[in-house]
Structure formats: C-alpha cells, structure tokens
Amino acid sequence: MARYLVTGGAGFVGSHAVLALLDRGHEVVVLDNLTQGHRAAVPSAATLVEAELADTRRVAEVFATWRFDAVLHFAALSIVGASMREPLHYIAENVAHSLRLAEAAIKAGCLRFVLSSTAALFGDPDRVPIDEDCRIAPSNPYGDSKRMVEEGLAWAGRIHGLRFATLRYFNAAGSDPAGRAGEDHDPETHLVPLAIDAALGRRPALTIFGDDYATPDGTCIRDYVHVTDLAEAHIAALARLETHGSCRYNVGSGHGASVKEVIAAVERVGGRAVPHAMGPRRAGDPAILVAASDRLRAETGWTPKHGSLDEIVRTAWAWREAHPKGYGDRG
Numbered sequence: 284m285a286r287y288l289v290t291g292g293a294g295f296v297g298s299h300a301v302l303a304l305l306d307r308g309h310e311v312v313v314l315d316n317l318t319q320g321h322r323a324a325v326p327s328a329a330t331l332v333e334a335e336l337a338d339t340r341r342v343a344e345v346f347a348t349w350r351f352d353a354v355l356h357f358a359a360l361s362i363v364g365a366s367m368r369e370p371l372h373y374i375a376e377n378v379a380h381s382l383r384l385a386e387a388a389i390k391a392g393c394l395r396f397v398l399s400s401t402a403a404l405f406g407d408p409d410r411v412p413i414d415e416d417c418r419i420a421p422s423n424p425y426g427d428s429k430r431m432v433e434e435g436l437a438w439a440g441r442i443h444g445l446r447f448a449t450l451r452y453f454n455a456a457g458s459d460p461a462g463r464a465g466e467d468h469d470p471e472t473h474l475v476p477l478a479i480d481a482a483l484g485r486r487p488a489l490t491i492f493g494d495d496y497a498t499p500d501g502t503c504i505r506d507y508v509h510v511t512d513l514a515e516a517h518i519a520a521l522a523r524l525e526t527h528g529s530c531r532y533n534v535g536s537g538h539g540a541s542v543k544e545v546i547a548a549v550e551r552v553g554g555r556a557v558p559h560a561m562g563p564r565r566a567g568d569p570a571i572l573v574a575a576s577d578r579l580r581a582e583t584g585w586t587p588k589h590g591s592l593d594e595i596v597r598t599a600w601a602w603r604e605a606h607p608k609g610y611g612d613r614g
Contacts, residue, residue, distance in 0.1 A: 286310040286349060287521075288393075290336065290384065291357030292329065293320025296399060296455050298464045299514040300355055301329050307518070312349055314342070315358065321610035324464055336380035339387070346391035353395035353521055354388050356381060359429075362472060363403060363567070366425035377428035382435045389443045395524045396447040397517055398436060400429045402506075402533070402572055404451055412575035415451075415531050422567050433531070440529050448520035452534040453506040453574050455513050457595040458602035465602030466510070467609030475507070475596060478546055479603050482555040489557060491542050493564035498571060502542035506535035506573045509589035509598070519583035530582065535574025536590050545592070552596045 287304055291297040292313030297320070304311050311329040314336070325331045334341040336358060359377050360366070366373040385396055402413065403426030409418045421427040429451075439445040456475040458465035466476050480486040494501040516534045523530060540548070546557045579585050589595060 284308050285352040287353055288312050288351045289355045290314045293324045295466050297357035298324040299510045300517050303514040303518050323610040336384055342387050346387050351393045355397045357399040363423045363425050366423050370424035373424045374428045378431045381432040385439055394445050396445055397521050398449040400449040400451045402451050402453045404430050407569045411571050412573045414575040415533055415578055446524045447529045448524055449531045450534050452513055455510045456507045457509040457598040460598050474545055475599050478549040478557050479600050482549055482553050482557045489559040490562040491559055492562050494561055496570040498541055500541050500543045503568055504539035504541045504571045506539050507595055508535050509595050512587040512589055516585050519585040523583050532579040533574045533576055535576055536587055539573040540592050548592045548596045552593055553600050
C-alpha cells in the first residue's frame with residue numbers, strides 16, 4: 284500500500300482519482316480549500332485537510348505529518364472565460380501555488396508528481412487529432428498558466444530529479460458508474476450537465492454558441508472522456524513514473540462529438556427534449572478539439588472503458604437525477 288497526496292481531491296476529476304486510488308487499497312490524503320470542491324465528495328476512507336495551497340506553512344506541515352509516495356495535483360482555477368477577465372489572478376494562483384507545492388514535495392523527498400494539465404495548451408491547434416508534438420500556443424491565460432507550470436516542473440526535473448507526468452485532457456464528463464461521485468460546479472459551465480439540467484427543467488434553455496463553424500453540423504466538436512477513465516489515466520501515468528522518467532500525455536477518447544450531437548445523446552438517454560437556442564460564437568472557441576492518446580495507450584496500456592457518448596451521458600444523468608442539489612454543500 285502506498286500513500287498519496289491529492290490536491291483538489293474534493294473537486295470533479297480529483298474526487299474520481301481519489302476513488303481510483305482507494306479502490307486499489309492505497310491511503311489518500313486530500314488537500315482542498317473547498318471553494319470549488321465539496322466535503323461530501325471526499326470518501327470517508329480518505330483524510331481531508333482543509334487548507335489553502337497559498338499557506339506554505341500548512342502545506343509544509345502536511346508533508347511533515349505524512350510521508351507521501353507521490354503527489355497528484357488537481358487544484359487549480361480552470362474557467363477559461365474567467366481567466367480572460369482576470370489573467371494575472373489566474374496566472375498567479377495556478378503557477379505560484381503549483382510550483383510551491385512541487386517545491387514542498389521535493390524538500391520532503393517526494394519526487395513523483397502528477398499534474399492535471401489541459402488541452403488549452405494547444406489553443407487553436409495546427410492539426411487534429413492533437414498529439415503531444417503539436418504546437419504549444421495557448422489562447423487564454425488559463426492554458427498559459429498550465430504551460431508555465433509544466434515548464435517549471437521540467438526545470439525541477441533537471442535540477443532536483445523530480446519525476447513528473449502531465450496529463451493534458453480535453454472534456455471530462457460523466458460520473459462514477461457506481462454513483463459515488465459526480466459533477467457539481469457553481470457556476471456550472473460544462474455542456475453535458477447543462478444539457479441534462481435543461482432537460483430536467485432545472486435551468487433555462489441551453490445556449491449553443493455558434494452554428495457556423497467548419498464542422499458537419501456547424502457546431503463545435505470536442506473530445507469527451509469519461510471522468511473515471513481520466514482518473515485511471517492519472518493512475519497509469521503515476522505507475523509509469525515508478526520505473527521511467529517524466530512524461531507528457533494527451534488524454535481523450537480519440538473521437539469528437541459536436542454540441543448538437545451531445546444534445547441528441549442527452550435526449551436519447553434521458554427521453555426528454557433539451558430546450559436550446561442559438562447564440563453567437565464565443566471568442567477563442569476552436570472549431571475542433573480531439574485528442575490523439577496513442578502515446579498514453581502505448582506506454583501505459585491505458586484504454587478508455589467508458590468510451591461511448593451515450594454511456595458518458597447515462598452516468599452523468601443518473602448522478603444528477605439522484606442528486607438534484609448536487610452534493611448539497613458549498614464547503
């Protein structure tokens with residue numbers, strides 16, 4: 284059994300990674316400030332430390348209290364639109380906190396670090412599907428903040444021997460198939476839960492931002508990966524760090540679905556119409572973002588087990604229908 288520190292483990296992707304680690308019999312300590320995550324999302328088998336990453340003294344105390352085999356870092360500000368309004372805030376929060384966390388880990392002798400990164404690194408990509416060798420050209424401060432963190436980790440690897448994995452993932456969706464965790468953001472910005480809530484009458488009609496893109500139905504195409512598969516990808520990368528050097532992986536299903544196709548899947552799975560209306564394009568939205576995950580599959584053996592859009596929607600629908608108020612807390 285190993286012991287892992289999971290920052291942001293009360294959030295959407297982080298909580299599913301915690302479940303994956305616990306299911307393997309590991310010990311997990313979650314560090315989360317609960318501003319975006321939920322206390323109820325942390326399983327009772329994990330230890331929750333409510334703290335800010337900015338509190339360097341408290342973070343050092345955590346490393347002094349427990350000896351960790353690795354850090355899995357999910358905590359971050361992650362809303363693209365908000366980063367365009369507050370670029371300096373996003374860069375300061377994401378970059379400074381992540382690198383101070385890595386520094387604390389190195390000082391404690393914990394030299395394995397898994398970063399939850401983003402496909403926003405690629406901006407408007409030069410080719411699709413997007414592999415790890417595509418041009419890095421973030422089109423927003425959120426994506427650029429993750430680029431800076433990746434570069435900082437690379438320097439820590441060269442100078443301090445930190446072995447790190449960065450996972451650039453696309454659109455996480457769905458929920459734990461056993462119903463133990465789900466998606467609950469405030470505000471919610473992700474398409475699948477928004478479409479489900481519109482179908483359930485819990486929110487106004489969904490707005491489709493643009494139907495004049497160069498895609499078959501005119502709406503943006505994105506690569507949706509089931510959050511449980513995404514959690515497993517982090518575990519696979521973590522395992523590779525035991526015997527190999529640092530690595531960077533793009534994580535996705537390998538095929539895209541348009542906004543209209545997602546709406547159709549929600550209607551098909553839920554048996555209800557999704558009220559929606561057309562709106563103007565949003566600035567900075569590329570037409571197509573689809574991942575090439577060949578390197579991850581080849582080097583770790585990872586493969587998505589919940590790859591179909593209908594299955595992703597089915598698990599998301601089940602959780603949101605069973606939890607009309609989400610986790611029912613705000614910290």
